[in-house]
Amino acid sequence: xxxxEQSPQNLTAQEGEFITINCSYSVGISALHWLxxxxxxxxxxxxxxxxxxxxxxxxIATINIQEKHSSLHITASHPRDSAVYICAxxxxxxxxxxxxxxTSLTVIP
Amino acid sequence: GAVVSQHPSWVICKSGTSVKIECxxxxxxATTMFWYRQFPKQSLMLMATSNEGSKATYExxxxxxxxxxxHASLTxxxxxxxxxxxxxSSFYICRTLAGLYNEQFFGPGTRLTVL
Numbered sequence: 153x154x155x156x157e158q159s160p161q162n163l164t165a166q167e168g169e170f171i172t173i174n175c176s177y178s179v180g181i182s183a184l185h186w187l188x189x190x191x192x193x194x195x196x197x198x199x200x201x202x203x204x205x206x207x208x209x210x211x212i213a214t215i216n217i218q219e220k221h222s223s224l225h226i227t228a229s230h231p232r233d234s235a236v237y238i239c240a241x242x243x244x245x246x247x248x249x250x251x252x253x254x255t256s257l258t259v260i261p
Numbered sequence: 262g263a264v265v266s267q268h269p270s271w272v273i274c275k276s277g278t279s280v281k282i283e284c285x286x287x288x289x290x291a292t293t294m295f296w297y298r299q300f301p302k303q304s305l306m307l308m309a310t311s312n313e314g315s316k317a318t319y320e321x322x323x324x325x326x327x328x329x330x331x332h333a334s335l336t337x338x339x340x341x342x343x344x345x346x347x348x349x350s351s352f353y354i355c356r357t358l359a360g361l362y363n364e365q366f367f368g369p370g371t372r373l374t375v376l
Contacts, residue, residue: 194368252304
């Protein structure tokens with residue numbers, strides 16, 4: 153059983169659409185990260201959350217600690233947003249990451 | 262901001278050779294480095310955790326004699342894949358922490374192809 157589940161696995165959207173990616177986890181955490189992995193493979197940390205909501209440009213991330221759930225939203229999606237988005241949690245017990253399997257997003261012009 | 266570099270970004274080698282992958286923190290000290298492997302369409306799998314000046318801690322199922330990790334300085338950690346085989350072909354990524362809030366930084370990754 154994976155400690156972190158993401159949905160959907162694959163997502164295709166038209167440019168301009170509002171996108172939501174969901175993440176559920178089963179362990180107590182100290183923080184949750186949303187990561188972006190482009191086709192070349194490099195990974196960038198988009199957000200680190202321990203509560204509430206964060207916004208950066210067109211990206212919004214929310215977390216509900218009680219429900220063990222987080223969402224990543226992309227407003228006015230653009231083809232350059234096409235990437236794999238990975239949810240990762242750091243459990244209370246240490247600095248290890250538990251990774252979700254990722255959501256592959258393709259935004260069509 | 263803090264940057265982590267990896268070298269090489271890609272490498273193709275013959276079966277049986279050894280390949281060294283370097284992970285450098287460019288403007289901060291990385292006490293702890295995590296090494297991951299990622300197969301196509303799969304999530305990152307932790308291979309080992311290294312702390313500067315001490316032996317690496319390997320995850321279950323990862324052969325420490327095959328995947329040699331050296332973390333001799335606060336800015337450099339290396340992963341050497343010894344006697345590489347085609348099944349070692351993968352994307353290898355390092356990760357470290359920095360700053361008061363343990364901000365996460367990933368290296369850009371190294372794609373290894375063993376022929």
